[in-house]
Amino acid sequence: MRTDKFIYLLFQLVPQGFFTLIGRDPNDALRYDFKSVELKETAFRIDGVFTPQNNDDEVYFVEAQFQADEAFYTRFFAEIFLYLKQYRVEQWRAVVIYPSRSVEPKQVKAYGELLESKRVVRVYLDELPESEEMAVELFKLLIASEEEMSVRARKIVQKASVVELDLIEQILSYKFRTLTREEIQKMLKIQEELGLKETAFYKEAFEEGKLEGKLEGKQEGEVQGIVKGERAGKLSTVPLLRELGLSDEQIAEKLGLPLRDVQSVPKQ
DSSP: OOTHHHHHHHHHHOTHHHHHHTTSOGGGGGGEEEEEEEOTTSSOEEEEEEEESSTTSOEEEEEEOOSOOTTHHHHHHHHHHHHHHHHTOOSEEEEEEESSGGGSOSOOGGGHHHHHSTTEEEEEGGGSOOOSOHHHHHHHHHHOOHHHHHHHHHHHHTTOOHHHHHHHHHHHHHHOTTSOHHHHHHHHTHHHHHHHHHHHHHHHHHHHTOOTTOOOOOSTTSOOOOOSSOHHHHHTTHHHHHHTTOOHHHHHHHHTOOHHHHHTSOOO
């Protein structure tokens, strides 16, 4: 599985991270829905679109590009302008997330003015400053080397929520392919942390009245949850969770959906 898939999973599970990256208030995530969009009558699909829940804010087109591709901007802008034509959007911005500048296309003369405008935001993860913000630390974890990954992961595990613990575990499972899930949990002491975090997570959520839009888990040794949003939003995460190695039964359990609903999503 390509690393950039984790970006979309992170935005689905922790949408506050996207707004942190672009310098907006993380709480603005509550005003948006995140989804992928199939453009009609074309072979194009935009993997990440943050659409505002009212018409007073901008639409954000998000692309995580972790592979060198000189044709990337040609395809990306073509998808965006087809979307603008079909949905008649006027307020929009494009956000591209690169692991580093070395991956960005070099032949950009045709799009120079557009790239330098306020319409386009380019984020280079290796240039993000160190931060105590969980969203930034999760992005840093995605590009960490194997040597520094376990150290960085142990640090953020100490303050992670239940859903963030699960995401950290899945990232390490992808990076350390030779280790079993149990070995990774032991390495990070996730089982011990999970028992502590469940209590703190729920206590904080109930006290602040912020349960809506969060994933919540309460089964010992496992993480269960429900994804913020409607049934369609939950089902849109099924392909990504399958790529992470989860069975349909596990996905149904995590998303709080009937198994038949998960099985109805075509396998790619």
